[in-house]
Amino acid sequence: MSHFIHKIKFIFNTNKPLKTILFYSFTLLLGMTANLAFPPHAISLLIFVTMTIFCYLLERRGHQSSFWYGYTFYLGAVIAFIGYWFSYYFRLQLGCGYLLSYLLTSIICFYTSLYIGIIALIYSRLKTRWQWFNLILILPSLWVITELVRGWFFPRSWYALGYTQVNNPLLRGWFPLLGVYSVSWIILAIAGYTTYFLHHVSKKNIIKMGSGIFIFLICSAILGQIHYTKPEGKPLTIALLQPSIFSSKNYTIQTLYDIETASTELLTATHADIFVLPETVFGTNYHSLTPGYLDQLKTIANINNAEILFGSSIHINQDTKYTGTLKLSDLENPVYVKHNLVPFGEYNPLKDTFMEPLVSAVTDQLSSYSAGTNTQEPAVIKGQKFAFNICYENTINDFVANSAKDATIILNQSDLSWYGETGMKDDFLQFSQGRALETQRYFLQDGNTGDTAVINPYGIIESSIAPFVAGALVSEVKGYSGITPFQVVGNYPVWIISLLIVFTMILTKIIELRQLIISKNKTTSRNKQHLKLGGKNAKTRRNSK
Incomplete structure (x- = not known):
């Protein structure tokens, strides 16, 4: 062996x-x-x-x-x-x-x-x-x-x-x-x-x-025991609805009917101050919904004395459309318009470049949305201030932190059915935990097929719905006010410290190389002097002979 x-x-x-x-x-x-x-x-x-x-x-x-x-x-x-x-x-x-x-x-x-x-x-x-x-x-x-x-x-x-x-x-x-x-x-x-x-x-x-x-x-x-924020205002009962119907692929009139039916069933079976439906939940703008459907939603809202929020595409004209969040009681004024669009999903970053024909040849399923402004004020709903972000905007930590400075609750609406049963939905939930920790506020995540969850200000998932299951997640949510150090300084300290350390490394290397060159030059000079002195000594010995 x-x-x-x-x-x-x-x-x-x-x-x-x-x-x-x-x-x-x-x-x-x-x-x-x-x-x-x-x-x-x-x-x-x-x-x-x-x-x-x-x-x-x-x-x-x-x-x-x-x-x-x-x-x-x-x-x-x-x-x-x-x-x-x-x-x-x-x-x-x-x-x-x-x-x-x-x-x-x-x-x-x-x-x-x-x-x-x-x-x-x-x-x-x-x-x-x-x-x-x-x-x-x-x-x-x-x-x-x-x-x-x-x-x-x-x-x-x-x-x-x-x-x-x-x-x-x-x-x-x-x-x-x-x-x-x-x-x-x-x-x-x-x-x-x-x-x-x-x-x-x-x-x-x-x-x-x-x-x-x-x-x-x-x-x-x-x-980790330091609390930078504190509860503010009256807690709200919020229902995050997960219809669990893929709204984008092979979209038909039947798809719209199924989504409307599933959403209505969840709404009528739940009682809350605020109902939330996910990103572009109906797969179309609200003008294209089944006639009378919006009136049906308003009836449900009036019975519960509640507000209904839902994600929707927002068509301004033939050439301009946004994706954002609408409030049922005021459909003409979006509470949020998405700023960070998904490349190759919601817009083509290669548009008007020499590579645009290649992208067009690969797929014809790219959308062409316009971006909302970078800074949008929180929406005051039922006495609490909501900061919104949509889809992968929850991965941009300084963006979420800045938008939540004056907010008391953070709400993310997503449609992760795009990624099927891959692990992306689990990673997505982890990003949201990071945002809750950075802002020390409740972070609510509402997904079409999952993961729908309520995350408290300390990054702990208080409740969630299993993915690919229709359901309503009802929770009592407190608003939190205050500003964390990260919301003040953002990523700048990490940038600055890291760059200073790298600069120190480069400077140290330059000094080391300079000292090495000087040392080599001195050694060379001494060697030359020794050779010269050796030559003189040899000449002296020859002359003495």
């Missing part, structure tokens, strides 16, 4: 191509394990193990292979994150074939992986001689900068590492203080801190490492 193991080791150590293939296969699988820290598995502590291994192996890579190591790691992660539900979206909702949907998904995965490949290369080439500084400060800063860039540009930071900790009471306190990206930074810092001590293993260092992490987590837990 020992001879066999020795032989395997010999083959592995002498066969460089095989060694490389096995290493990058392991790296790809390591990246995929990061997905297990997100829903539906939600093994939140696993992310610390995955990122510690990532940091440890990155620290051992050379300049030449660091890019491909980082790229391969995140390629595995992003395939596990979005590979299935992106291809599902392209195939079943935009009408792309299997080959084209997988091709488009692959392009997104290959593109997104570039971010981590680039920072791995930068890290390996510019890290300083202080290993603790590299692992605990520089690497977290580089990683979080990529999350911030993706959060601002494309694709959105659906999978910022900080989301894995929304249910971790030891780290929740950082969300209202500095936002989800600060938690991502902390995860990488803890992983780097652990890696540093793994490179200097001793009983004394293990005790230091454990003590440091323990003290930090205790302080973080205390931070």
Whole structure:
């Protein structure tokens, strides 16, 4: 047996191509394990193990292979994150074939992986001689900068590492203080801190490492006990309705009838101060509903002395239409118009470019909505101030935080039937938990097919409806007033701190290189002087002879 193991080791150590293939296969699988820290598995502590291994192996890579190591790691992660539900979206909702949907998904995965490949290369080439500084400060800063860039540009930071900790009471306190990206930074810092001590293993260092992490987590837990907001106004009974009918695909008159019937049944079987129906629930604008249906809704509202809110497309004229939220008692004045539209879903970002014909050839199912204004005042309904966001706007943390400054309750309306039974709906709920934590307000999420949920100001899901089941989620919801530190400063502190640390790294590297050049010049000068002196001594000896 020992001879066999020795032989395997010999083959592995002498066969460089095989060694490389096995290493990058392991790296790809390591990246995929990061997905297990997100829903539906939600093994939140696993992310610390995955990122510690990532940091440890990155620290051992050379300049030449660091890019491909980082790229391969995140390629595995992003395939596990979005590979299935992106291809599902392209195939079943935009009408792309299997080959084209997988091709488009692959392009997104290959593109997104570039971010981590680039920072791995930068890290390996510019890290300083202080290993603790590299692992605990520089690497977290580089990683979080990529999350911030993706959060601002494309694709959105659906999978910022900080989301894995929304249910971790030891780290929740950082969300209202500095936002989800600060938690991502902390995860990488803890992983780097652990890696540093793994490179200097001793009983004394293990005790230091454990003590440091323990003290930090205790302080973080205390931070989580701070309440920046307080209850305001009279609690409201709010019914979030989930019709569980897909309103967009193969839309017909029968589809409209089914949605209207399901919505009416849920409304008549429920009593509340406010009824909420999800994003574009009827699949058309309210002018196109069955004649007399709006009067039927108004009768239900009057019986309950209630208000009915529903998502709808809003047609201004033939060329201009919006998507937003309407209040049944005042249909001509939307309470919210969606600002952040979904690219390739609600608008074509390549319109009026040379690539527009290509997109048109791929699918004819792209909508053409206009965006609402960036800043919209909360809507006062039944004595509470509601801040609205629609669909994936709940992934944009600073946008939600700003819109909720003067609000007491946050409401998201979505139609996640676009993603079928993929894991996207579970991730979506986690994003909403992050927004509740950052603003310390109730966050209500109403979905057509799920996940419909009530999330309290501390990120805890108080109640929910199972996906793909028609139902009404009735809850008593308190309004909360006040402003969290994150609502004041947004993502700017994380941006600034991360950029300053990276700038310090670059400056330190420049100083190190300058000192190295000066040292080499001095050495060269001394060598020349020695050679010159040696020549003079030799000449003197010859003359003496």
